[in-house]
Amino acid sequence: MKSKTLIIIGIIILIVTPFAVNFMLKINSDKMANGIYYAVDFEEYPDAYAVVKGETIQFYNIDLNAIYREEQLNRVYQVHNNENLSFQIEVTEEELLEMSDLNNIFVNNPYQYDLGNGWKEGTFVFYYPCISDRYWFGLHLLYDSWNKTIKINNSQLQITFKKK
Numbered sequence: 001m002k003s004k005t006l007i008i009i010g011i012i013i014l015i016v017t018p019f020a021v022n023f024m025l026k027i028n029s030d031k032m033a034n035g036i037y038y039a040v041d042f043e044e045y046p047d048a049y050a051v052v053k054g055e056t057i058q059f060y061n062i063d064l065n066a067i068y069r070e071e072q073l074n075r076v077y078q079v080h081n082n083e084n085l086s087f088q089i090e091v092t093e094e095e096l097l098e099m100s101d102l103n104n105i106f107v108n109n110p111y112q113y114d115l116g117n118g119w120k121e122g123t124f125v126f127y128y129p130c131i132s133d134r135y136w137f138g139l140h141l142l143y144d145s146w147n148k149t150i151k152i153n154n155s156q157l158q159i160t161f162k163k164k
């Protein structure tokens with residue numbers, strides 16, 4: 001009787017273990033899960049959402065320029081006006097405005113985030129710096145693979161999107 005019980009327990013462990021390992025590997029993935037993520041408790045843009053498809057993310061029903069652009073431009077201007085730095089920003093005002101158009105980067109077009117550019121922030125949390133071609137403008141995204149959330153983690157305002 002005792003050996004039958006041990007055999008049954010052994011078979012159950014052999015069957016359950018691969019499924020549990022597969023489940024944990026999928027949850028602990030650095031790749032954002034495909035789907036639609038809706039803004040959580042965001043009164044300014046209550047209908048905002050993000051769509052993840054493959055290794056791209058695109059935001060909808062939100063004006064990222066209104067939220068983040070001014071502060072990011074101000075930081076660039078501060079660097080440009082700092083006489084102690086050994087380099088100067090060599091772009092025109094028009095080019096600067098074009099580069100800082102976060103809606104063009106993330107809302108009008110899908111943004112391809114770089115898995116190799118991100119890093120692990122916690123057990124199930126991954127950080128992705130999503131920035132423009134010139135590395136001055138963009139969003140800092142935190143992806144929580146356990147809770148299926150994406151958080152825009154910029155200093156001026158943090159916005160959380162949750163997959164339903």
